[in-house]
Amino acid sequence: MSDAGTLLAVHDLCVAYGRSQVLFNVGLTAPHRGGVAVLGRNGAGKTTLMKTIIGELRNKSGSVRFAGREITQLATEQRVRLGLGYVPQEHGVFARLSVRDNLTVGALGGRRHDGIERALAIFPKLGQRLGQTAGTLSGGERKMLAIGRALLGEPKLLLLDEPTEGVWVGVIDEIADRLRALAQEIAVVIVEQHLQLALSVADQAYVLDRGRVALVGPSAEIRDDPRLLQYLAP
């Protein structure tokens, strides 16, 4: 992949919690459009990688470049203003605010006046829940709200950490459809335990094993790689 076609470029990223190093020289790239999956068993460092890219965690060494700009030293809100969006694994919504107020706060960070309508167009189910406090939503609706709210900032790249965790199986397909459509418009980096979903959204996949990139390649090749199950097995 050429630099001109690369939106996000992570190089030799090392991250530690105190003395305990979690990521070792991790590299990852994402193009301007399309999906990138980050796979791995629990504790492989996937969430740490997401949090470091968005700026919630600081790296020991290595670099993160976004849209050709070095962003390693930037604060989270500066990275978001440059075009990064982030949907965390847990606590993605403001549980005691209504759905409308959650979206209003998200829209304040964006530049479009029709932000909330746009989120409702992507997830129409939220339109029926506008007055409801977010803490009373189902798991799937909370994820939809968190994704919809992140999109109000008009990100060029969306980082999604386990978007189907705690979601009823009947709603997973609905979220997957939206993510596949989204990946046609912007870059999507998705961390996901649901292997089939992740590989259906992503063109490129990275497999992390104990903080190191163990496999990387097109999703179709990764899916058929006999080593994949070895790296994902608990």
Place this chain on the structure above:
Amino acid sequence: MKYPPALSRLSFSWYSENAVATVIFAVLALLPAFLSGYVIYIVPQYLLYGVLAMSLALLWGVAGILSFGQAAFFALGAYAMGLAPHWTSSVDPFYLALLVSLLIGAVLAGVVGYFLFSAGVRDVYFVLVTLALSIMTEQITVSQSDITGGYNGMFIPRAQLSFGGVSLDLSADVPMYYTILPIVIGIYVLLRLVVASRFGKVLVGIRENEDRVLSLGFRTSLYKTAAFALSGAVAGLAGALYGTHASFVSPSLAGVLFSTQVVVWVAIGGRESLLGALLGAVGVAALSNYLTAITPEYWQLVVGIVFVIVIMAFRGGVAGALIRLGSRPPMEPERG
């Protein structure tokens, strides 16, 4: 697209609080027609405590930032009222004191808040710094006795208001009552509008999960600084009015004990409701005053027991319990 009215618990409490506030302020406006003497003298003082409590509720209940420094801004406002006549002869010192008290509260809180929040100071560390702010203010008012009167405090004559050619003597209790009440109502309405604004929603988001607000692109330190500055300005203004009402200010007004009392008022009244904080201050101050008269040895013990019972029974204070009681039960999340 027009959205249907919100049906959430928060919006329910919004409308019900407006209705209760309207009734309470109407009763307060009529009070001097039916009562006189000590009640009409002391109610404005309780209401000013209520404004101080609302300044903390904005910070603690809305933005999730607990401050033990509100008494410092309150005391500085009161001292500004006492010192203003020495600063000017060409401008009405009452208005000058109000302006200075607003500015001193806003600037001091803004500067302290900017450096603390930009450095990532949160939670208990912020509480400790604001506690230190109160202690420092108390010590400065003691040490600068040439200006402040030191431990002896400062006598402040009640203000004479002038609008154009008309003047109003606030030395009588009824004119003072009707001067302070509209200001209290105005501050309450202003703070309600702030909470309902987009700025207020971001503050609630910060209280709920600051990292999520950061990840939406907001520089939360600036929002927290603005909230602290506004809270300091309101506390300073309340202090200036208190100074002219009580006709006296002493260093204890900035001290740790008074700072703690403010937190107790808000915790009992309900930190997530401005009206709850206001009524908490009025109620606890009135109870304390009554108990001081009938049991001067044990009144603090009784107030302490009330505090413990309310906090154990209703963690959101009395207002929080009433809001939950008046709300529909939370909906069970559906599958999916």
